[in-house]
Amino acid sequence: MTPEATLARFREYMVGPARFMNVLSCFELGIIDTLRENPGMTAIQLGAAVDAKPDAVEQLLHLPVKEGLLAYDETSRGYSLDALADVAEADLERVLTFLDLVKVLMLRQLFYLTDSVRTGEVVGLKELYGFDGNLFSAVAEHRDLRESWATGMDLGTARVDPWFFDHVDIPPGSRVLDLAGNTGLGAINTYQLKKSPGLKVTTFDLPEKEKECLENFRAHGVAEHCSFIGGDVFEEVPHGFDIVLIKHFLTLFDQDAATKILSNVNKALDVGGQVNVLVPVYQDNVRDFDSRSVDFYPAFFLGCAMGQGGPQKLSTYRGWLEECGFEMTKVTVENPAGIPPDALPLQAILCATKTA
């Protein structure tokens, strides 16, 4: 890269936050919906429709016009949808959910990224919410965080879980443990998506999740096949299972904690027992296509969610598994061409067998 290209690249970083919020604000104000219903409206008409000053509306619309999302007609001074007109409603809804997640969970919190890295705490949650702890405890207390997080996660899970169960082998009669399975959704999905006869699935999580988890099992009609065990993955993982699932969890931790978890899983299994790990991954050479996760996850986990953690390269995950007595037998990585162009993570499934 020439120095000129590097400096131009820095300009892209500089305008990242402004671009993000300018585009989102056009949706939040209702300008895009209004134009969808009434193409050709001027800034004055739009200002009246969305209760904002026309001068401000005009300012905000320069960027989406420049980007080709909207069109502007100089003669009539009217705006209309351009590229936005061709985006399917479900796609746009998914995008807006994620833009909101970035706004609520990240935009202000990122200001404290450097402090979060220095302290290993999510300083933004403390500064902005007076909250000591990570995002996953904060969502229990703060509705704005919870709503943004839950909506985003539901969309992500809806895409990833069916793909996960398509690629994980769970033979009939298996006894499956869903590690850090929260309130049972993973166990329910395991039972319902795998449809293997005689499956027994157990959610393992902190004891306070038990009540809601068992209620969920009953509500989904799987109470006969699913159960709950309370405990702490950093202490001991329950024995007596053939297959352990670790979904959306290992990425929350740095190496020492992540390998502690894997070691405890290893201790709980017999030789030949299986672990199936669902994690976002980075390419081993991050300059390879497609390394989109790198743009997002380090800042998210360190500055907004945990103060630690983040996805790893496949070679790193393999090393951790081997260090903890597993052999990685199969790796399945999402095909970038198979996920929506706006989706950030490339997920991987690491299947491994206990060797020692």
Place this chain on the structure above:
Amino acid sequence: MTPEATLARFREYMVGPARFMNVLSCFELGIIDTLRENPGMTAIQLGAAVDAKPDAVEQLLHLPVKEGLLAYDETSRGYSLDALADVAEADLERVLTFLDLVKVLMLRQLFYLTDSVRTGEVVGLKELYGFDGNLFSAVAEHRDLRESWATGMDLGTARVDPWFFDHVDIPPGSRVLDLAGNTGLGAINTYQLKKSPGLKVTTFDLPEKEKECLENFRAHGVAEHCSFIGGDVFEEVPHGFDIVLIKHFLTLFDQDAATKILSNVNKALDVGGQVNVLVPVYQDNVRDFDSRSVDFYPAFFLGCAMGQGGPQKLSTYRGWLEECGFEMTKVTVENPAGIPPDALPLQAILCATKTA
């Protein structure tokens, strides 16, 4: 743009804030300086050097490696400068000043952009600082805002002011009024950069600026040639001047306020009197190259600085000037190739003559 391209573009917006802060954090932590001194350090060594956990350092460095700013050697696990090695120190300092400005003045404030547009106030300053008012009053009370702002402005002025005076005609003996001239820097620059014999330059601003302004004149040895008049541009502009300079000011206001200022300037001048306006501009067709200002200024002025204002298209400025009794006689726009690739605004000088 195909729907796929549009969705991919949304992904770029989503990662804008994370990318911005991830890159800046590498500088804030001292990682880049450390690598400049000691190329080849590993994440473990860097963690020890900058007092951060190696796991977190490794996470943060994925992005600059992907982007080509840094290089990573898989064998030694060492990092070194890549494209960053070729950027001149002064260029990098300017970039870092601006990244800091975006962080301190914008990143958190932008969260409230939609509210700011709805209310015409800078809601972020109220929410984050408990401050009622615009950025330019807030900098007087809040040191973090002031320092970030002043450093950024000094760099911008150092580039733009010499260019401005190169392109503005101020004949010997002119009586010049620097409108909203703050504490005199513009007047001092006018006198010193134009070197026209017999020049008299007057700073016009709110009365409370007088003391510091006169001190500045004395300190720069221009007290004989420069003076101060206190007043309010929205009330009346002082008479008896041949040339009025309006630098870095008109952009702060929406149309009604901006044209009020221009009308008051018109009333103060004789027919044939000159006004020279320095403003950032947008291309008339914002899809034309180079519309870089559009990425930044609407969000900055509406959400972070004023709750109103922003640059306009050249045709809009021309219309406002004509509406206020001026004829635009000359327009000079910065050449994108002549400003640093990281610089955001394209400035313009609008020279106009009072016709009525």
